[in-house]
Amino acid sequence: MSIITSLTGKIIGIVFTILVIATINFILIHATPGDPAMVIAGQSGAADPKFIADIRAAYGLDQPFLIQLGTYIGKVLQFDLGYSYRQRADVSALILDRLGPTLLLTLSAFFVSLIGGVFFGALAGKRQGTWADLAISMVSLLLYATPVFWLGLMLVLVFSIQLGWVPAFGYASIRASSFGPWDYAMDVARHLILPVLTLAAIYMAVYTRLMRSSLIEVSHEDHVRTARAKGLNERQILSRHMLRNAAVPVVTFAGLQASALIGGSVVVETVFSWPGLGRLTYDAVTARDYPVLLGLFLIMSVLVIATNLLTDVLHRLIDPRVKGR
Numbered sequence: 001m002s003i004i005t006s007l008t009g010k011i012i013g014i015v016f017t018i019l020v021i022a023t024i025n026f027i028l029i030h031a032t033p034g035d036p037a038m039v040i041a042g043q044s045g046a047a048d049p050k051f052i053a054d055i056r057a058a059y060g061l062d063q064p065f066l067i068q069l070g071t072y073i074g075k076v077l078q079f080d081l082g083y084s085y086r087q088r089a090d091v092s093a094l095i096l097d098r099l100g101p102t103l104l105l106t107l108s109a110f111f112v113s114l115i116g117g118v119f120f121g122a123l124a125g126k127r128q129g130t131w132a133d134l135a136i137s138m139v140s141l142l143l144y145a146t147p148v149f150w151l152g153l154m155l156v157l158v159f160s161i162q163l164g165w166v167p168a169f170g171y172a173s174i175r176a177s178s179f180g181p182w183d184y185a186m187d188v189a190r191h192l193i194l195p196v197l198t199l200a201a202i203y204m205a206v207y208t209r210l211m212r213s214s215l216i217e218v219s220h221e222d223h224v225r226t227a228r229a230k231g232l233n234e235r236q237i238l239s240r241h242m243l244r245n246a247a248v249p250v251v252t253f254a255g256l257q258a259s260a261l262i263g264g265s266v267v268v269e270t271v272f273s274w275p276g277l278g279r280l281t282y283d284a285v286t287a288r289d290y291p292v293l294l295g296l297f298l299i300m301s302v303l304v305i306a307t308n309l310l311t312d313v314l315h316r317l318i319d320p321r322v323k324g325r
Contacts, residue, residue: 014305018298022076025297026069029290076298082291086284091295094280099299101171102276104188105195105268106261113200114254117207122246124208125215137212140205148264152198152271159194167191169273195272199264203257207250214246 056062063071075082081091124136143151160168167173167190176187269278277296284292 017305018302019073019076021301022073022294022298023069025294025301026072029293029297030065030068072294081295081298084289084292086287086289087292091291094292095277095295095299098275098277098280101274102265102269102278105192105199105274105276106265108192108196109199109203110254110261112196113203114207114250116200116204118211118250120204121208121211121250122215125212125246128212128216133212136208140208143201143205144209146201148198148202148267149271151201152194152268155194155198156272166193168194171275195268195274198271199261199268202264203254203261206257207254210253211246211250214249218246 053062072082079092081095083089084091084094087094120136120140124133127133156168159165170191172184172188172191173179176184179187265274265276266278266281268274269276270282273279277299280292281296283289284296
């Protein structure tokens with residue numbers, strides 16, 4: 001019964017949080033300068049006041065603010081994200097169409113950065129003070145200080161233009177529709193390499209430095225000294241007693257940073273012409289497409305909440321001390 005009560009409380013808390021986020025997003029977006037009706041009228045090649053007034057009436061923009069807010073929250077409760085002014089399509093359909101490429105990009109970058117960061121951080125921490133530690137620390141610091149857009153352009157310049165190893169832009173080749181399943185998957189994978197490396201670089205640098213510091217700290221704890229006193233070799237001590245404890249802060253931080261990947265994907269998707277949520281966000285901002293922006297922010301918020309819940313689960317699996325909390 002206590003488990004059901006706890007689960008019910010969490011669900012209610014999540015729904016309340018989502019509604020609060022939706023309300024704040026609505027207020028902030030409508031407080032920004034710019035009039036969607038003027039943008040739509042400009043795209044139609046007309047600026048007649050009567051035409052602009054008709055546009056406002058058609059999309060409910062002439063209603064009082066509180067009525068617009070109430071209408072929006074009511075639609076959110078019905079899982080209706082609204083209708084795009086600019087693209088003349090349901091926001092849900094637009095987001096679902098772009099969600100797959102963004103999840104493919106962000107999840108790939110997340111796992112590459114996390115696995116690479118843990119590996120290189122463990123290598124640097126285990127060889128503290130050696131040339132390997134110095135080299136890994138220098139490279140991670142350099143990656144952390146490098147702007148994402150500049151790194152992406154440099155990777156395109158070197159690996160696409162100069163060497164011709166991988167495609168520079170896009171999600172797939174023009175002829176990809178005629179490919180078989182395996183060839184299509186490999187074509188998408190080739191287009192994915194540079195965006196993933198660009199997006200993962202800065203996070204890999206952070207995880208590397210965090211893992212290195214955590215491993216050095218764990219190496220001086222009592223249970224590690226006890227393991228050495230029992231005669232275990234260094235590989236057993238590292239795998240059984242050090243990595244698991246050292247990974248706890250890395251996993252916690254990774255869960256917090258996972259949501260930032262979506263924000264970072266806006267720049268990466270723009271640089272590489274990747275057809276995901278980041279590119280859709282950029283287009284919606286330039287067009288003052290409020291329904292699309294609200295839908296995107298809401299979906300991103302839900303993804304952040306889901307990521308935090310997943311982080312809690314992983315934290316409990318890695319660290320037995322939090323299982324009873």
